[in-house]
Amino acid sequence: MAITVTVTETPTYVTVNETDTTVTLNQSDNPITVTTSTDLITALGFASDVTYTSHNTLPGGSVQAALEDLADQFFRQAATPSGNNLQEGDMWYNTSTELLHVYREVSTGVYEWHIIASAGGSSPTSFTMDGGSF
Numbered sequence: 597m598a599i600t601v602t603v604t605e606t607p608t609y610v611t612v613n614e615t616d617t618t619v620t621l622n623q624s625d626n627p628i629t630v631t632t633s634t635d636l637i638t639a640l641g642f643a644s645d646v647t648y649t650s651h652n653t654l655p656g657g658s659v660q661a662a663l664e665d666l667a668d669q670f671f672r673q674a675a676t677p678s679g680n681n682l683q684e685g686d687m688w689y690n691t692s693t694e695l696l697h698v699y700r701e702v703s704t705g706v707y708e709w710h711i712i713a714s715a716g717g718s719s720p721t722s723f724t725m726d727g728g729s730f
Contacts, residue, residue, distance in 0.1 A: 676709060 642660070650656035654665055668681040674692040677699075686699040688709060696713040 682707065 644658045644660040646659045648656060648659060648662065653669075654662050669683070669686050671677040671686070671688040672691060673688075674690060676690075677686070677688050682699055684699060684701055684707060688697045688699070689695075690697065694714060695711050697709040698712050699707055699709055702708050702710075
């Protein structure tokens with residue numbers, strides 16, 4: 597990773613040399629040396645090292661943990677998502693059928709994927725959801 601530093605002004609330095617009989621002014625351009633450290637850039641280069649406070653459904657922690665949490669809530673694939681990470685309200689876009697699903701509880705302790713929208717065909721169709729049954 598390159599760091600670019602731009603100096604927009606050319607500084608001019610004046611030195612005064614004084615003796616008993618004369619005063620000499622010397623004008624010179626003095627180069628500017630900038631030293632940078634990549635320690636901060638390196639530390640922030642990993643999502644696991646950057647922290648944040650909790651917001652909405654994401655608990656506080658590292659950016660890496662937030663990305664993993666989001667990946668466990670939204671799926672874009674042909675195969676039906678499964679496993680212990682599924683929670684009510686997760687979304688899945690089936691790339692084969694072009695159907696958008698939501699994971700919801702259909703009876704006590706029983707969860708299923710339900711179609712909520714379709715992008716397939718010549719005219720997209722959306723379905724009405726009954727928010728009271730979620």
